[in-house]
Amino acid sequence: MRRYGPAVLLLLTGAAILRISLFGELYLRYVQAGLRPYLVVSGFLLMLLAVAAAVAGRAEQEPHAEQGQHGEHGEHTGRDQEREHGEHDDHGDDSHTHDQHGGHHSPRVAWLLTLPALALLLFPPPALGSYSAEREAAQRAAQGVGHFPALPAGNPVELTLAEFSSRAVYDSGRSLAGRTVRLTGFVTRDDDGTWYVTRLLVACCAADATTSKVEIRGQDTPPADTWITVTGTWHPKGRLGTDAAWPPVLDAGSVRRIAQPANPYEKR
Amino acid sequence: MEDRRTLVDGVRLVVRALVYAVVGGAALLAIATVVSVLGPMLALDLYTPPVAAWWTVFTAIAVQGVPFLLLGTVVSAAIGAFVPEKVFSRLLPQNQALAVPVAGAAGVVLPGCECASVPVAGSLMRRGVAPAAALAFLLSAPAINPIVLVATSVAFPGQPKMVLARLVASLATAVVMGWLWARFGREEWIRLPKRHADPAAIGLRAFTDGLQHDFLHAGGFLVLGAAAAATFNIAVPRSVLELFTGSVWMSVLLLALLAVVLCVCSEADAFVAASLSGFSPTARLAFMVVGPMVDLKLIALQAGTFGRSFALRFSSVTWVVAVLSSVLVGWWLL
Numbered sequence: 220m221r222r223y224g225p226a227v228l229l230l231l232t233g234a235a236i237l238r239i240s241l242f243g244e245l246y247l248r249y250v251q252a253g254l255r256p257y258l259v260v261s262g263f264l265l266m267l268l269a270v271a272a273a274v275a276g277r278a279e280q281e282p283h284a285e286q287g288q289h290g291e292h293g294e295h296t297g298r299d300q301e302r303e304h305g306e307h308d309d310h311g312d313d314s315h316t317h318d319q320h321g322g323h324h325s326p327r328v329a330w331l332l333t334l335p336a337l338a339l340l341l342f343p344p345p346a347l348g349s350y351s352a353e354r355e356a357a358q359r360a361a362q363g364v365g366h367f368p369a370l371p372a373g374n375p376v377e378l379t380l381a382e383f384s385s386r387a388v389y390d391s392g393r394s395l396a397g398r399t400v401r402l403t404g405f406v407t408r409d410d411d412g413t414w415y416v417t418r419l420l421v422a423c424c425a426a427d428a429t430t431s432k433v434e435i436r437g438q439d440t441p442p443a444d445t446w447i448t449v450t451g452t453w454h455p456k457g458r459l460g461t462d463a464a465w466p467p468v469l470d471a472g473s474v475r476r477i478a479q480p481a482n483p484y485e486k487r
Numbered sequence: 488m489e490d491r492r493t494l495v496d497g498v499r500l501v502v503r504a505l506v507y508a509v510v511g512g513a514a515l516l517a518i519a520t521v522v523s524v525l526g527p528m529l530a531l532d533l534y535t536p537p538v539a540a541w542w543t544v545f546t547a548i549a550v551q552g553v554p555f556l557l558l559g560t561v562v563s564a565a566i567g568a569f570v571p572e573k574v575f576s577r578l579l580p581q582n583q584a585l586a587v588p589v590a591g592a593a594g595v596v597l598p599g600c601e602c603a604s605v606p607v608a609g610s611l612m613r614r615g616v617a618p619a620a621a622l623a624f625l626l627s628a629p630a631i632n633p634i635v636l637v638a639t640s641v642a643f644p645g646q647p648k649m650v651l652a653r654l655v656a657s658l659a660t661a662v663v664m665g666w667l668w669a670r671f672g673r674e675e676w677i678r679l680p681k682r683h684a685d686p687a688a689i690g691l692r693a694f695t696d697g698l699q700h701d702f703l704h705a706g707g708f709l710v711l712g713a714a715a716a717a718t719f720n721i722a723v724p725r726s727v728l729e730l731f732t733g734s735v736w737m738s739v740l741l742l743a744l745l746a747v748v749l750c751v752c753s754e755a756d757a758f759v760a761a762s763l764s765g766f767s768p769t770a771r772l773a774f775m776v777v778g779p780m781v782d783l784k785l786i787a788l789q790a791g792t793f794g795r796s797f798a799l800r801f802s803s804v805t806w807v808v809a810v811l812s813s814v815l816v817g818w819w820l821l
Contacts, residue, residue, distance in 0.1 A: 249547035250551045275695075328708060332710055335549040339550070423751070
């Protein structure tokens with residue numbers, strides 16, 4: 220096992236990365252869509268390295284059995300041991316003395332990699348939901364009031380929550396007025412009974428998630444965390460660009476339950 | 488005689504196997520029953536929303552780090568295996584005071600986030616680059632490369648000064664840290680694993696060996712850092728910080744601390760900074776300058792690559808220099 224430790228670790232990590240990026244769209248729960256090709260390449264590279272490590276592990280065992288017959292191999296092991304020895308001295312008082320053992324043994328700290336790898340392979344953690352959304356006050360992007368480009372055609376017009384929010388709060392041209400829009404997100408609730416359609420925004424990975432939400436009026440509250448699409452019209456409130464205009468409000472005509480979208484987050 | 492012995496041996500073996508099977512099977516059955524009854528109850532009790540969110544953030548940071556870490560270790564292993572020792576000493580000025588800014592500016596060429604730069608800096612040192620210059624590169628590379636600067640300009644539309652301020656403050660911090668190291672640093676604080684010191688191991692074999700070792704080693708520390716970052720991410724809600732937006736000084740220090748514990752990748756931190764709308768531009772600049780240079784994940788990676796005594800000293804001084812430099816640049820430009 221010790222001999223094949225690096226191979227096993229690399230294999231597990233590579234398999235976990237490929238499982239979420241190549242065989243399915245689970246990676247979207249953790250990182251932004253643009254990272255997919257890099258994840259796939261990394262996964263394959265790790266697999267290749269695992270094979271190389273396994274071959275090296277086999278080759279390492281042979282010279283012990285047939286010492287003398289393969290001069291070259293024998294020399295190599297000798298050199299490895301020498302190197303190992305040298306390192307040992309260098310790391311005399313280091314806490315992870317044994318981490319540095321030469322050639323083909325994995326550093327002990329590397330076994331931590333099994334934690335996320337096995338989690339991804341066996342029980343992929345869920346996408347962030349209402350828990351994360353409720354503990355962060357909804358943030359609004361800092362931007363000035365200005366004239367926005369015209370909305371795309373369509374009735375209703377599909378908008379991201381971020382797009383709807385910035386138009387509702389900052390658009391001096393009031394492009395939302397008189398349009399029917401459709402928003403997608405999950406349900407979050409306040410203690411006083413108001414409820415919101417909410418979505419998390421991710422720029423790079425789930426660690427940088429921020430919240431955007433739109434208050435919904437005129438419909439009964441679905442259970443928290445239900446994924447829905449809401450169709451309705453903008454309900455103007457507050458003066459443009461002020462805190463009073465936040466969060467924006469939608470008068471809902473209809474609420475429809477849906478399955479969680481492939482990408483649970485909005486791209487920032 | 489021989490036959491009887493093999494027969495006895497065989498019988499003994501069968502009996503032993505049976506005993507093992509019965510005892511082991513009973514034990515397994517018992518464990519399986521207990522786990523299948525208690526397991527779901529326990530798992531449901533423990534798998535609360537905060538725990539689920541912790542796992543998601545933890546795996547997210549690890550997954551996001553893997554491609555960049557791999558890029559960094561590929562470059563570092565390639566330097567170790569294929570670049571002759573003399574190349575860097577010829578490229579960089581002999582004078583350390585001059586080599587530091589050159590190495591800092593060279594950070595532009597590594598288009599990755601901070602996970603990539605640690606192994607590269609390590610292999611530069613093994614290849615005879617003066618530690619002061621390698622450290623300036625380590626600090627500047629994740630902060631001033633084109634991808635990060637473009638992300639910053641997207642996050643702060645219509646504020647090109649923010650991009651310029653980030654570039655200037657980050658480069659200044661990196662160069663000052665390099666000079667500080669050249670003046671006060673001691674070689675014995677750095678403990679480089681001497682894997683590539685062997686001059687005979689050059690070529691493909693050295694490349695895969697180095698790549699495999701560096702990736703596993705740094706990967707372990709990445710996981711450690713990800714766990715710490717996820718813990719803070721879940722334990723400290725960002726909204727708590729809004730209480731401190733009143734005082735200018737407090738807000739700069741607070742966002743500089745937040746950058747350390749949140750460990751947002753340097754390609755994404757501009758978006759987070761932009762969303763911290765209650766804070767002054769200087770405080771947000773400090774968040775973006777400190778983040779790529781000092782955070783929990785990086786401290787763990789540096790401790791793994793250069794040793795703990797180095798990581799703690801270096802990170803704390805870097806934090807102070809980065810805060811000072813962002814305050815000065817913020818006061819000048821923003």
